[in-house]
Amino acid sequence: xxxxxxxxxxxxxxxxxxxxxxxxxxxxxxxxxxxxxxxxxxxxxxxxxxxxxxxxxxxxxxxxxxxxxxxxxxxxxxxxxxxxxxxxxxxxxxxxxxxxxxxxxxxxxxxxxxxxxxxxxxxxxxxxxxxxxxxxxxxxxxxxxxxxxxxxxxxxxxxxxxxxxxxxxxxxxxxxxxxxxxxxxxxxxxxxxxxxxxxxxxxxxxxxxxxxxxxxxxxxxxxxxxxxxxxxxxxxxxxxxxxxxxxxxxxxxxxxxxxx
Amino acid sequence: xxxxxxxxxxxxxxxxxxxxxxxxxxxxxxxxxxxxxxxxxxxxxxxxxxxxxxxxxxxxxxxxxxxxxxxxxxxxxxxxxxxxxxxxxxxxxxxxxxxxxxxxxxxxxxx
Numbered sequence: 001x002x003x004x005x006x007x008x009x010x011x012x013x014x015x016x017x018x019x020x021x022x023x024x025x026x027x028x029x030x031x032x033x034x035x036x037x038x039x040x041x042x043x044x045x046x047x048x049x050x051x052x053x054x055x056x057x058x059x060x061x062x063x064x065x066x067x068x069x070x071x072x073x074x075x076x077x078x079x080x081x082x083x084x085x086x087x088x089x090x091x092x093x094x095x096x097x098x099x100x101x102x103x104x105x106x107x108x109x110x111x112x113x114x115x116x117x118x119x120x121x122x123x124x125x126x127x128x129x130x131x132x133x134x135x136x137x138x139x140x141x142x143x144x145x146x147x148x149x150x151x152x153x154x155x156x157x158x159x160x161x162x163x164x165x166x167x168x169x170x171x172x173x174x175x176x177x178x179x180x181x182x183x184x185x186x187x188x189x190x191x192x193x194x195x196x197x198x199x200x201x202x203x204x205x206x207x208x209x210x211x212x213x214x215x216x217x218x219x220x221x222x223x224x225x226x227x228x229x230x231x232x233x234x235x236x237x238x239x240x241x242x243x244x245x246x247x248x249x250x251x252x253x254x255x256x257x258x259x260x
Numbered sequence: 261x262x263x264x265x266x267x268x269x270x271x272x273x274x275x276x277x278x279x280x281x282x283x284x285x286x287x288x289x290x291x292x293x294x295x296x297x298x299x300x301x302x303x304x305x306x307x308x309x310x311x312x313x314x315x316x317x318x319x320x321x322x323x324x325x326x327x328x329x330x331x332x333x334x335x336x337x338x339x340x341x342x343x344x345x346x347x348x349x350x351x352x353x354x355x356x357x358x359x360x361x362x363x364x365x366x367x368x369x370x371x
Contacts, residue, residue: 100283100292100295100296100314101296102295102296102298102299102300103296103299103300103301105301142284145283145284145285145286145288146283146284148288148289148292149289149292149293149295149296150296172312172313173299175295175314175316176316177283177316178283178284178318187283187284187316187318188316188317188318189317189318190318
């Protein structure tokens with residue numbers, strides 16, 4: 001650090017009259033503003049040290065205090081609207097299918113939407129952050145693990161699983177993960193089985209036929225005993241007649257009475 | 261930190277990819293994201309003949325990615341404890357290695 005030095009150089013400028021000291025204080029070389037770092041005057045150093053900033057420290061460090069309650073951010077109106085829409089979807093439609101959406105070219109998307117619209121099936125894009133809280137509070141808790149990565153929902157009021165599967169087969173980039181039909185959660189296999197089921201009228205006819213089968217058999221069951229007995233008696237009579245007309249009479253065959 | 265969609269994989273040496281998972285399980289997230297990234301336009305454009313199939317089951321089995329390369333090699337990645345980026349980089353490094361090998365072979369054949 002440079003220290004003010006009294007150099008006993010002869011003063012370059014003429015002194016004004018009345019000035020005694022022949023020496024003038026000249027610092028060693030550097031001016032006030034330098035390119036290198038110049039040490040402050042000692043008094044200034046002392047002043048800066050005394051007036052340094054001390055950060056206020058709390059008496060108890062904050063990590064030792066009990067954690068405060070996390071204040072929930074208010075949902076803005078858009079989020080609430082989307083939530084209401086999702087709830088509406090789940091309430092109104094009988095069939096809701098969840099599919100994974102991998103990026104698809106636009107025209108394919110439009111064609112798929114068109115074909116599905118013909119069967120009254122709508123395509124809805126959903127955001128996971130909105131659907132997850134709605135589902136966790138409703139009764140569809142088991143659909144929660146499905147909503148990871150990009151998804152779309154195919155919703156419809158009628159349960160036309162066969163047509164939906166046919167359309168989805170033509171689109172390789174959409175994978176059916178599961179569905180909720182009439183409040184029943186089905187996996188992909190379940191949806192395929194559901195599609196293979198016969199229609200309601202056919203199923204009803206089959207049930208009625210199965211139920212009517214037993215009573216129709218009942219009358220024949222009851223009559224079986226006496227019918228067997230009559231048949232055996234007829235056979236016996238025939239043999240006796242044959243025995244009379246032709247060969248000598250054979251001893252009557254031992255009859256086991258058919259009354260079982 | 262890399263984003264999974266930024267990783268570019270050249271699928272030329274790949275013949276087919278089968279992604280098998282059970283969506284009702286809880287460890288399928290990375291596999292599903294892997295499937296989503298593989299179906300991206302740019303990656304699909306590197307090889308139009310590569311068939312990507314998604315096999316959705318419900319038997320509690322773990323998520324598996326089965327890659328069959330053009331020279332008959334198979335790569336099986338069990339995605340239960342892997343992240344998407346790891347799977348993509350593994351597949352990408354193997355594809356690059358195979359492409360380099362093929363280039364060297366073609367250079368040797370045609371001097």
